[in-house]
Amino acid sequence: MTGIVEPEAGPRSKRAAILTAAVDCFGETGFEATKWSTVAERVGIGQTALYHYFESKTHCLLTIMRLELQRSHDLFVEATKDSEDPVEALRAAVRAAYDVSAHEVLQMRILQNHMDLLSGSRRSKREEAERVAARQLVQVVERDWTNLLVKGMSQGAFPLRDAQLLGASVLGLIVSVWRWYRPSGPTPLSEISELIEGACVRMVAS
Amino acid sequence: MTGIVEPEAGPRSKRAAILTAAVDCFGETGFEATKWSTVAERVGIGQTALYHYFESKTHCLLTIMRLELQRSHDLFVEATKDSEDPVEALRAAVRAAYDVSAHEVLQMRILQNHMDLLSGSRRSKREEAERVAARQLVQVVERDWTNLLVKGMSQGAFPLRDAQLLGASVLGLIVSVWRWYRPSGPTPLSEISELIEGACVRMVAS
DNA sequence: CCCAGGAATTGAACTGAACTCAGGTTGATC
DNA sequence: GATCAACCTGAGTTCAGTTCAATTCCTGGG
Numbered sequence: 001m002t003g004i005v006e007p008e009a010g011p012r013s014k015r016a017a018i019l020t021a022a023v024d025c026f027g028e029t030g031f032e033a034t035k036w037s038t039v040a041e042r043v044g045i046g047q048t049a050l051y052h053y054f055e056s057k058t059h060c061l062l063t064i065m066r067l068e069l070q071r072s073h074d075l076f077v078e079a080t081k082d083s084e085d086p087v088e089a090l091r092a093a094v095r096a097a098y099d100v101s102a103h104e105v106l107q108m109r110i111l112q113n114h115m116d117l118l119s120g121s122r123r124s125k126r127e128e129a130e131r132v133a134a135r136q137l138v139q140v141v142e143r144d145w146t147n148l149l150v151k152g153m154s155q156g157a158f159p160l161r162d163a164q165l166l167g168a169s170v171l172g173l174i175v176s177v178w179r180w181y182r183p184s185g186p187t188p189l190s191e192i193s194e195l196i197e198g199a200c201v202r203m204v205a206s
Numbered sequence: 207m208t209g210i211v212e213p214e215a216g217p218r219s220k221r222a223a224i225l226t227a228a229v230d231c232f233g234e235t236g237f238e239a240t241k242w243s244t245v246a247e248r249v250g251i252g253q254t255a256l257y258h259y260f261e262s263k264t265h266c267l268l269t270i271m272r273l274e275l276q277r278s279h280d281l282f283v284e285a286t287k288d289s290e291d292p293v294e295a296l297r298a299a300v301r302a303a304y305d306v307s308a309h310e311v312l313q314m315r316i317l318q319n320h321m322d323l324l325s326g327s328r329r330s331k332r333e334e335a336e337r338v339a340a341r342q343l344v345q346v347v348e349r350d351w352t353n354l355l356v357k358g359m360s361q362g363a364f365p366l367r368d369a370q371l372l373g374a375s376v377l378g379l380i381v382s383v384w385r386w387y388r389p390s391g392p393t394p395l396s397e398i399s400e401l402i403e404g405a406c407v408r409m410v411a412s
Numbered sequence: 413c414c415c416a417g418g419a420a421t422t423g424a425a426c427t428g429a430a431c432t433c434a435g436g437t438t439g440a441t442c
Numbered sequence: 443g444a445t446c447a448a449c450c451t452g453a454g455t456t457c458a459g460t461t462c463a464a465t466t467c468c469t470g471g472g
Contacts, residue, residue: 176378
């Protein structure tokens with residue numbers, strides 16, 4: 001019922017700065033390993049000031065996850081909107097998923113590493129609101145992929161299979177990359193993107 | 207250098223009981239969310255007694271992860287040892303990966319949800335030892351899958367592709383299931399197993 | 413210009429769960 | 443039945459996350 005109302009930025013709000021710093025810290029050091037006070041330092045405020053913007057460290061994390069999920073969904077829609085051919089749509093969606101900045105890579109990683117947070121409910125109101133919103137977006141994204149498969153199957157472009165399950169699998173395959181991928185690593189993202197794109201198409205269309 | 211020496215069980219050791227209880231707690235409630243003292247209660251000892259067996263809550267977690275990785279590797283070897291045909295070996299490996307008890311499902315989930323722990327090094331000796339051992343086992347398991355693909359490619363059963371990357375992807379696809387699968391959920395594991403088995407074969411062999 | 417009021421910030425104090433310490437109990441072995 | 447190590451405990455410490463009470467900063471209406 002109560003959706004998240006994105007707090008409109010007062011001119012001297014540091015919310016955005018906090019989110020950016022938090023993504024960097026959480027993404028590189030890990031959520032548990034980074035001290036909330038370190039985020040404050042990096043932004044240039046006292047730790048108590050953080051609580052003006054987020055109810056808790058976890059609330060900040062959940063917000064990051066929700067924003068990333070929103071981004072993923074928007075990107076999927078944008079990428080697939082003008083492809084008639086299901087195979088082309090699938091390819092475009094996969095390519096879009098890997099067309100990300102370094103900062104977005106961190107966000108993805110954070111999201112993947114803390115998916116389990118979305119299961120159990122939270123004590124405080126605002127945390128719970130973010131959690132529910134994120135959970136819903138997970139379902140939206142899953143539906144995005146499932147619908148793509150359903151459409152392809154009904155058009156005869158893909159063999160008939162359990163679209164729900166296959167959609168979850170495709171999505172799982174795509175996001176599994178963010179657990180191990182490092183920009184500094186030996187494999188460039190473009191190469192990964194190509195291999196996964198092919199793999200997804202074979203999984204679904206052959 | 208210093209491998210883990212599994213502590214031989216004294217007759218009244220509660221190490222095994224602690225590990226079992228911890229897997230249940232961590233798997234169902236989540237590692238962060240479960241209090242270390244709850245594990246003690248479930249075993250029927252005071253919280254301080256836990257420190258006789260594990261240096262820390264995290265040390266226990268890392269041990270669980272290492273044991274699970276060892277199990278995965280052993281199972282892979284066992285499942286593929288007498289398959290000549292690469293496709294059959296692949297199928298057997300996937301089936302083996304999903305032929306697990308409820309308790310093992312929890313272990314898998316715990317492992318998946320805390321892979322990120324294996325990146326950064328730990329302060330204490332014993333924790334670091336477990337971490338390194340686990341990290342190594344991750345590579346062993348990755349090699350298991352990669353080798354299977356390499357063999358299949360060299361035999362001409364699979365088209366030539368980047369085996370390392372494809373291996374990681376196959377593995378990622380398989381384990382991604384443990385994030386969302388629940389024994390109480392609508393989809394039986396057998397159905398998942400079949401779909402993933404097919405998906406892996408198509409990914410690799412077509 | 414000023415001052416009302418919300419946004420933003422802070423230092424000091426609180427909380428609770430992980431962990432330490434200094435010792436006590438148990439039980440197998442000689 | 444003495445010994446020794448494995449096993450256990452209650453009381454106390456630590457430390458990161460959080461709360462509180464109070465202050466400063468800025469903006470917009472009179």
